[in-house]
Amino acid sequence: MLRGLSLIGGTFSPASTRTTVSHAIGLVAGVNDGTMHLILFIVFAGFCLAGAINLLLQTHPINSALSLVVVMSSLAVLYLLLGAEFLAAAQIIVYAGAIMVLFTFVVMLLNASREERTMGSGVARILGFPAVAVVLGVIATVILRAQGMGSATLSDPITSTEDLSRVLFRELLLPFEVTSVLILIAILGAVALARPGNADPARADRAIAERTGK
Amino acid sequence: MIPLNWYLLLSATLFSLGVVGFLIKRNLITVFMSIELMLNGVNLSFVTFAHQWHLVKGQIFVFFVMVVAAAEAAVGLAIIIAVFRARSTLAVDRIDLMKL
Amino acid sequence: MNSSLHLWLIPLLPFAGFLINGVLGRRLPKSLVSMVALLAPLASFAVVLNAAKSMTAGLALPHVETFGQWINAGTLHIDFSFALDQLSLIMLLVVTGVGFLIHIYSVGYMHDDEGYARYFSYLNLFLFFMTVLVLAGNALLMFVGWEGVGLASYLLIGFWYQKTTAAGAGKKAFILNRIGDFGFLIGMFLLLANFGTLTFSEIAAKLAANPGWSGGILTALALCLLLGATGKSAQLPLYIWLPDAMEGPTPVSALIHAATMVTAGVYMIARTHPLYDRSPFALSIVAIVGAATAIFAATIALVQTDIKRVLAYSTISQLGYMFLGCGVAAYSAAIFHLMTHAFFKALLFLAAGAVIHGMGGEQDLRKMGGLRKHLPITFWSVTAAVIAIAGIYPFAGFFSKDAILYAAFLQSGSGKVLWFVGLVTALLTSFYMFRLWYLTFMGTSRNPEVHPHESPWSMLGPLVILALLSVGGGWIGIEKFSAYLSPAVGSLSLESSTPHLEIILSALAVTVALLGWLIADRFYRANPETPTKLAASVPAGYNLLANKYWIDEIYGVLIVKPLMALSKFVLEWIVDIAILGGIAWLLGGIAIFTGAILQRWQSGNLRSYAAWLAAGVAALLLLVVVPVLLGSHGIDIKRMGW
Numbered sequence: 033m034l035r036g037l038s039l040i041g042g043t044f045s046p047a048s049t050r051t052t053v054s055h056a057i058g059l060v061a062g063v064n065d066g067t068m069h070l071i072l073f074i075v076f077a078g079f080c081l082a083g084a085i086n087l088l089l090q091t092h093p094i095n096s097a098l099s100l101v102v103v104m105s106s107l108a109v110l111y112l113l114l115g116a117e118f119l120a121a122a123q124i125i126v127y128a129g130a131i132m133v134l135f136t137f138v139v140m141l142l143n144a145s146r147e148e149r150t151m152g153s154g155v156a157r158i159l160g161f162p163a164v165a166v167v168l169g170v171i172a173t174v175i176l177r178a179q180g181m182g183s184a185t186l187s188d189p190i191t192s193t194e195d196l197s198r199v200l201f202r203e204l205l206l207p208f209e210v211t212s213v214l215i216l217i218a219i220l221g222a223v224a225l226a227r228p229g230n231a232d233p234a235r236a237d238r239a240i241a242e243r244t245g246k
Numbered sequence: 247m248i249p250l251n252w253y254l255l256l257s258a259t260l261f262s263l264g265v266v267g268f269l270i271k272r273n274l275i276t277v278f279m280s281i282e283l284m285l286n287g288v289n290l291s292f293v294t295f296a297h298q299w300h301l302v303k304g305q306i307f308v309f310f311v312m313v314v315a316a317a318e319a320a321v322g323l324a325i326i327i328a329v330f331r332a333r334s335t336l337a338v339d340r341i342d343l344m345k346l
Numbered sequence: 347m348n349s350s351l352h353l354w355l356i357p358l359l360p361f362a363g364f365l366i367n368g369v370l371g372r373r374l375p376k377s378l379v380s381m382v383a384l385l386a387p388l389a390s391f392a393v394v395l396n397a398a399k400s401m402t403a404g405l406a407l408p409h410v411e412t413f414g415q416w417i418n419a420g421t422l423h424i425d426f427s428f429a430l431d432q433l434s435l436i437m438l439l440v441v442t443g444v445g446f447l448i449h450i451y452s453v454g455y456m457h458d459d460e461g462y463a464r465y466f467s468y469l470n471l472f473l474f475f476m477t478v479l480v481l482a483g484n485a486l487l488m489f490v491g492w493e494g495v496g497l498a499s500y501l502l503i504g505f506w507y508q509k510t511t512a513a514g515a516g517k518k519a520f521i522l523n524r525i526g527d528f529g530f531l532i533g534m535f536l537l538l539a540n541f542g543t544l545t546f547s548e549i550a551a552k553l554a555a556n557p558g559w560s561g562g563i564l565t566a567l568a569l570c571l572l573l574g575a576t577g578k579s580a581q582l583p584l585y586i587w588l589p590d591a592m593e594g595p596t597p598v599s600a601l602i603h604a605a606t607m608v609t610a611g612v613y614m615i616a617r618t619h620p621l622y623d624r625s626p627f628a629l630s631i632v633a634i635v636g637a638a639t640a641i642f643a644a645t646i647a648l649v650q651t652d653i654k655r656v657l658a659y660s661t662i663s664q665l666g667y668m669f670l671g672c673g674v675a676a677y678s679a680a681i682f683h684l685m686t687h688a689f690f691k692a693l694l695f696l697a698a699g700a701v702i703h704g705m706g707g708e709q710d711l712r713k714m715g716g717l718r719k720h721l722p723i724t725f726w727s728v729t730a731a732v733i734a735i736a737g738i739y740p741f742a743g744f745f746s747k748d749a750i751l752y753a754a755f756l757q758s759g760s761g762k763v764l765w766f767v768g769l770v771t772a773l774l775t776s777f778y779m780f781r782l783w784y785l786t787f788m789g790t791s792r793n794p795e796v797h798p799h800e801s802p803w804s805m806l807g808p809l810v811i812l813a814l815l816s817v818g819g820g821w822i823g824i825e826k827f828s829a830y831l832s833p834a835v836g837s838l839s840l841e842s843s844t845p846h847l848e849i850i851l852s853a854l855a856v857t858v859a860l861l862g863w864l865i866a867d868r869f870y871r872a873n874p875e876t877p878t879k880l881a882a883s884v885p886a887g888y889n890l891l892a893n894k895y896w897i898d899e900i901y902g903v904l905i906v907k908p909l910m911a912l913s914k915f916v917l918e919w920i921v922d923i924a925i926l927g928g929i930a931w932l933l934g935g936i937a938i939f940t941g942a943i944l945q946r947w948q949s950g951n952l953r954s955y956a957a958w959l960a961a962g963v964a965a966l967l968l969l970v971v972v973p974v975l976l977g978s979h980g981i982d983i984k985r986m987g988w
Contacts, residue, residue, distance in 0.1 A: 081256070081260075084259075084260055084264075087267060087276075087280070087283065093276050096271075103286065107289070110290060111290075114296075115297055116297075116308070118305070119293060119308055122309065123312070127282075130316065131316055135278075135279060138323045138326065139275055142330050144336055155949075156954055160265075160269040160956065160957030160960050160961070162964075164262050166968065167265070168258060168259070168262040171258040172255060175254045175255055177978075181251050181254075184253070191296075191302060195302050196306065196309075198302075199302045200309070204306055211310060211314070214313070215317050218316075218318070219320065221320075221324065222323070222324035223324075224324075225324035226328065243343070268956045269956055269957060277952070342952075
């Protein structure tokens with residue numbers, strides 16, 4: 033069956049598809065492959081960053097969710113540029129298509145509204161931001177100094193689904209099965225948690241009353 | 247010819263933005279979304295390295311990360327719904343019953 | 347001919363009795379308990395008799411039996427060794443013989459007491475320790491016995507421990523004994539430092555090898571040991587426990603506080619006499635302490651109203667005589683008096699017990715009277731004892747007391763003063779003993795409701811035996827006695843220039859005793875109001891005597907109260923509040939403080955948790971990356987002690 037699938041996939045030859053499409057766009061735009069690659073990268077990396085920053089800046093959660101969808105989709109294209117075609121498809125289908133839809137549903141279900149101004153956490157400001165800055169700085173330093181990193185080109189070989197599945201279903205079969213069990217447990221957990229009557233406001237209020245001694 | 251360092255840099259930036267979002271956002275769902283952003287940043291770095299060393303296992307790891315993220319999203323959102331039902335609020339600072 | 351006499355049996359049999367009665371006594375029937383308790387001293391007495399027989403048959407003395415090493419550290423070697431010589435034989439005969447009689451008496455006296463088995467186990471324990479004390483061949487083993495008899499005394503004085511007075515009296519006895527034992531301990535340390543050994547024979551040998559060694563450190567040694575002796579033998583200034591010790595059962599008073607334990611001090615001085623012989627100053631101190639105590643206690647006994655208290659002070663006074671005897675180096679005379687005193691004082695105490703028993707618990711002399719009709723055997727025994735203690739010829743006390751007074755008189759220097767003090771004390775002794783005799787047995791009963799009855803034969807038998815000993819116990823005579831003892835305690839030449847001096851002094855002593863009797867007769871038979879009139883005319887003097895010179899109160903104010911205040915201050919304020927409270931406060935404070943700091947971490951705030959997480963990650967990253975980065979620049983952090 034695997035062989036059959038690879039035969040079908042082979043007729044389309046995504047490598048050729050990719051190069052063909054970008055080649056076509058490049059021909060239209062009047063640039064060659066290398067520059068095309070660069071432009072594609074910059075555009076979609078920009079979309080990623082813009083979407084991420086927008087997620088931070090928006091106050092209404094639904095806007096943040098939609099920004100996140102943009103990020104996910106741009107990431108899918110970036111995966112494609114790196115030759116991970118299956119992952120790109122999975123990203124769109126699973127992340128952008130299922131997870132983000134789930135988020136949107138929950139936002140709508142809970143009728144989430146614009147964020148309120150609350151007390152805020154001093155620690156988060158004082159300690160968190162410098163920490164993040166340090167993390168980013170350290171990683172960036174390491175990345176920029178790293179030698180021996182290659183580069184990506186449009187003519188790099190694309191990882192075929194056949195290769196992926198060959199490794200997945202042979203060496204990593206056990207983790208694969210375990211993840212299916214994991215999903216089952218997650219489903220059960222979600223069903224159990226989201227049942228009505230599970231979170232009783234009265235119980236919570238009683239707990240608060242006990243705690244604060246009123 | 248994109249040096250792979252740029253991909254890694256982008257990945258680090260996405261991760262940091264996710265952490266910042268975690269720190270500054272006040273809505274519980276948005277905080278959760280920042281977590282997803284962090285995961286995605288990490289995924290990108292995995293794919294980059296898979297490309298670098300021509301290892302399929304890197305991409306398979308991303309696959310697993312996606313699976314786990316999906317499961318986590320499902321359960322996490324169920325928890326958020328339960329928390330909302332109990333506390334009638336989604337503000338992170340109001341949900342602090344676990345303090346001493 | 348040095349066959350083993352099995353000396354170890356002498357202490358061991360009472361110890362076995364102690365164990366059996368102590369552990370199983372509650373479950374055994376009374377008869378069995380009594381049998382075990384009586385068998386022990388009887389068997390010990392038999393072994394002692396056997397040893398005496400061997401000694402008369404020519405055993406080499408001193409006869410030493412060793413049971414193994416105790417301490418072997420460097421130059422210090424101490425063994426478990428028992429040494430038998432004439433001195434220890436006399437003591438053992440007294441201890442086990444009189445002890446056995448008192449055990450028999452106790453069977454009757456303590457018959458209705460619910461602590462019957464406990465009593466006999468303690469009594470046997472006492473015998474064990476006392477025999478160890480007497481037989482010990484070195485000072486450390488003697489100290490074991492010394493402490494042990496103190497323990498047994500504490501247990502027995504406080505036998506009826508539910509009575510606070512009894513418990514307090516036991517405690518007082520033990521504490522005062524301990525104060526004396528401090529002196530004994532220092533003495534032992536000095537012995538070790540100067541002689542390198544604690545074995546008596548070796549000490550004597552070392553002293554004999556250095557004939558010129560006297561004074562100085564030997565005086566200090568002797569005085570330290572004297573302190574121990576005053577504690578145990580109730581001399582000034584540590585005598586105050588003995589009157590209080592009358593809270594215990596009367597047979598206990600007879601055995602421990604008349605015949606045996608309190609004589610341990612005298613025995614110890616006699617045992618270490620080579621030491622004392624080298625220090626005339628220490629000997630004079632011994633004599634002065636003895637004489638002063640004798641007259642002091644006699645004056646207090648004049649006005650006491652409790653029958654046992656009179657006897658207690660009398661004991662202290664007679665012990666003073668023994669110390670006086672030791673102080674003039676007449677050790678044989680002191681031991682002679684120890685022996686005769688054991689007979690008549692034990693008899694007196696046992697008879698007092700019979701009287702108290704017959705009167706249903708009454709101990710006040712003022713409420714007795716006319717008992718000679720109701721308790722005839724007791725009466726005649728007491729008469730014998732009283733005449734003996736007064737020192738009237740030919741009863742036992744005459745010979746021993748006389749020997750001491752004669753030796754004191756012949757002592758150069760202050761001898762005559764000591765003799766005179768002893769003489770006055772003899773007068774007082776005679777007076778108060780006959781006072782007791784008149785008030786208890788003569789005249790008419792002052793307490794008509796009580797119908798006294800004679801005691802059972804278990805109690806009367808020992809009385810009779812002791813009475814016979816009080817009569818004839820001194821007939822051996824001091825010359826033969828001291829000749830017998832001289833290998834053990836040395837001999838004192840009692841020659842004087844004046845001829846027949848001894849007879850003159852003896853006649854004087856007897857006259858004085860008879861005078862005392864006469865005065866007592868006047869006071870308590872002929873004109874019974876005389877004592878009250880006399881007391882009313884010198885109220886201050888009477889009060890002074892009746893309150894025992896307020897010595898107890900003085901000690902309380904001078905020593906006990908400040909000590910307790912100091913200890914309360916130190917323990918309550920310094921140790922309890924400051925140190926322990928401070929530590930607790932500190933620890934608690936640290937816990938609270940740390941908790942307060944750490945509490946702020948657990949804010950429940952999601953964002954702060956995230957911030958700390960991020961900080962942790964940053965720190966880890968720095969920790970890992972920075973050395974590597976710096977290393978690539980050529981700076982090796984690790985070598986700089988990162």
